[in-house]
Amino acid sequence: MNSANEPCFVFRGNDVLLPSLPEAPVSGETIRRTFPDIIREGCFTKGRDACRWFEVAPETPAPEGMTFSTLRGTWGTFGDEWFVRAGHAYQLREGERTTRYCSRCGATTGTHATDRAKQCPSCGFVSYPIINPVVIVAIMKGDTILLARNAGFPTGRHSVIAGFVEAGETLEETVVREIREEVSIEVRDVAYVASQPWPFPHSLMIGFRATWASGEIRPDGQEIVEAGWYGPDSHPDIPPHGSISRRLIDAAFADIRGRAGGNI
Ligand SMILES: [Zn+2]
Incomplete structure (x- = not known):
């Protein structure tokens, strides 16, 4: 059943076991030997690879030389591919343990x-x-984009606007509503860009770009505490690489720079 190279992920509560090397995953057999108290397990396919996940009891110690870490804490540790697979496994495990009863x-x-x-x-x-759809949107105005500071962000961090899709809404309607609610402006030309599973714990980020149409920025003061229009050469701290928010921001800034270059 388990090939020696099958990527395996071990979860303990909300933590994931960090392997010594992501390219040398521990085999399923080894995991069963190491952790006799497996609570549940499952398998899935990512790309062309079969992957497997295991959940062990809450007090289980990490084997010699390994540690358990929060999934968010592993971001950037082993590269995007490992993180994407670990996130996929995490969401499936979460699905298993939250659907045990009708x-x-x-x-x-x-x-x-x-x-x-x-x-x-x-x-x-x-x-x-559960998969919760969340829209996330880069709003363009001339040679700037809207960057906002969420009340829950680290000090100084700004990002693009995001919000959960509500029942009965199209994604485009969510984009318009969230922007109106959070910064009080109107947008046009809402267009899909890309998406990213976001396993904290079970969101799907759906990325858009939109163009400012009217209104002055007025942060709602609850979710958004600060917001403004920023260009590629002068902006506050933005999210790290690997997030769709950063991808939307980088793409918008690249387009602005490209336009500026074309005008010279
Ligand atoms: Zn029932």
């Missing part, structure tokens, strides 16, 4: 016959792993 009638669920889901043997309700 949310409609409370009965213990069973595995769905065909889908990656749980089904209630009592009432038939199907529980899929």
